[in-house]
Amino acid sequence: MAKKQSNTDWVKSLQPSRLNVLELNDSERSYLATSFLSQHVNARNEDPVVAKLVHQFLKINKPYLNELDVQAQLSYSGDDIKLNLKSHTKIGAVPLISPITHKNEYSLVIKPRFGWNGVGPILSRTGFRYLPQILELPQLRISETHIPPWVLSTVILSRIENLIKKLDRRFEMTTEVHPIPKGSVDWADYAQRRVSSANFLDFNCTYSDLRDNRLVKSFIKHTLQKQKQSLETQRDFGIFVIQLIDYCDSLLQNVYDASPVKPTPLQLSKLLSQSFKGDTLTKGIQAIKWTSEEKGLAGIGDLHGLPWSMNMEVLFESYLESVISRISGKIGGIIKSGRLRETIIPIDWDPPLIGSQRSLVPDIVFTRNDDLFIIDAKYKDHWEDLNIKNWNNLEDVIKERHRNDLLQILAYTTGVSQKNISCCLVYPCKKETWKSLLKRNRHIHKAEISRGNKRINVFLTAIPFDLDEENIEKLLPIFLN
Template sequence: IQLRAMIRWGLETVHRSLAPWCSVDSIARHLVEQTESLLLQLSDVRPLAPNKSALNHLLATAGWLTPPLVDGLQALGWLIDERGLAGTAATDGLAWCLPMHELFERWVEHLVRLWAYPFGGHVRSGRTFETLVPIRWSSAAPKSLKSLVPDVVVELGSQTWVFDAKYKNHFEELDDQAWFELAEEIQSEHRHDMHQALAYAATCPASQIITVLVYPMRLPVWERLTARGRSVTVAEVLGGDRSVQVALAGVPIQLSHPEQTNQIVAAWNPLFSVGQ
């Protein structure tokens, strides 16, 4: 009974930590639902905050513990120390690995879905290959790329938005310096990004296309630019019969509070008004 009471304490601690993020994070929402399901199974016991020495003693002497129970007791220890899992001073905990560029791509996809939801935009994700566009080469010629895969595409009537997440600090560089002051390497990389954005635009049949390059930036820089209406900038590509715009958008990775996600999405309103 005492062990079940300690587990209940741990679940309630995790629930309190994750609940504020449910409205903006689908993973947090899923974990909270799982936590609530487990708490229902422990409704007959009152929560009991575990003692670290008692946990260590239990781990050292209870030979009947199964591997999942051992992992659970270790997790309770992390919660006591406020680290890992749902701790407020996370320095270690459950091991996981995700390259930063992939993390940023998923963060941008999440923001795009929040942005497109109010106006009913149809969202397709490159992560699940919904945006894949094949490139067909003649059989006799040398071949290079076989497909183009934008990160996220949003469609609404005659308009299409193509989002491509770039884990580079180009937006901050452009804010700090004029284009001609940037290092040649940065200029070359940014030209590549622009050419890729235009290649994505060429695959869209819509009459109005806005392709958006999304770059990370530090929170204070984003807050300063947003206050001046400069965290999103849009340019028109002249030529041809269709309306094609290229946009640069900066987004912070670190937030000071969960509600800041709504502020990021609101800063993207100029993207919807383009071509209206």
């Protein structure tokens, strides 16, 4: 009777292997080779075994894939087994578990499809309006060489500031010298030392005092000092690092009376066990832990890193807001941000309609003199499609989405009273596309709609993620008509 094959007979003995990184862009469907799994298969007919491994791989990694909104399934063309991945607008990096070792052997990295030269520079251009979300997942085996350390510092300092604001206070027994008796006085010390040295108003007092948690404050001071030391070595990155150093100094003022103490893993574990998941204390202690262990954000590189994610729709809105702020600095004007809920246009249903939309929220409203500009960021491929193909050759779904974008921004104009109104849809584009548009003077498209005594200008434009001051001026015709 043939010996029954064990679950590991068809798997080669695992040796310490190279790092396995699965990469794809946001908002795309990608068919990735399954060689990262098949390399461990030891069978004459590999396909059934590889298919089984892929199914196990997808099952155990579903929670990690969900963190980046990735849909995954096995795809078999008859020739090859592929890993069919569909990403959406989230980018970032998460660990993936091997179905063979059940350890974090792999990593998934999603990059922005319009390209940039790293998370750090783009965050600085947005003025840190939107920061990466650090995921509560196991550590990755890689870190992003294009993510400088100061990027994580922005997250850490923000968490530390919130921790300081919410720091619990408790009664502690304190011994200090006071000019008047307080609590329990050490009269023997007073008689033998103070009086003999003519210090008649020095009383060594022990009393219960309501103070901030001294241990956590000591950890915070150690963290801030370490962050400042790191930031001091990164001054060449630009003015934003100097701003972070000033931010760090301002936080240090809140713990000036504490002595810096490096926390032990046991102390951090105890503090984390006392807090609730997701609360300010947990996030603050995590920031202290990352600093103590010198973690970095994960991506593509050689070192260990923290899993993270960012929503490109929110990031593009933040980036556009920073661009409009720079334009406002050149020509004047007042900016209101949808991100800060400053642009809400309420919808009043009569009678109230439960479940329907209650308000309109443009991304940016910019007023200058008597002119009103309603600006909406659209993190979509429409602009690239419109400039590569003509309207007749576009897919119906793209046409419909573009029409919806126009109708949406025109709907915003119904809630305003100004006579001179301009609407602007802004799409992202690649740097090469931007240069081509400038060369052909096609970077701005304009239409005009007249309604009685109200005139509405409609603009379509696109911007890359690395606009410098010279290129920002190319957008001024939208606001200076």
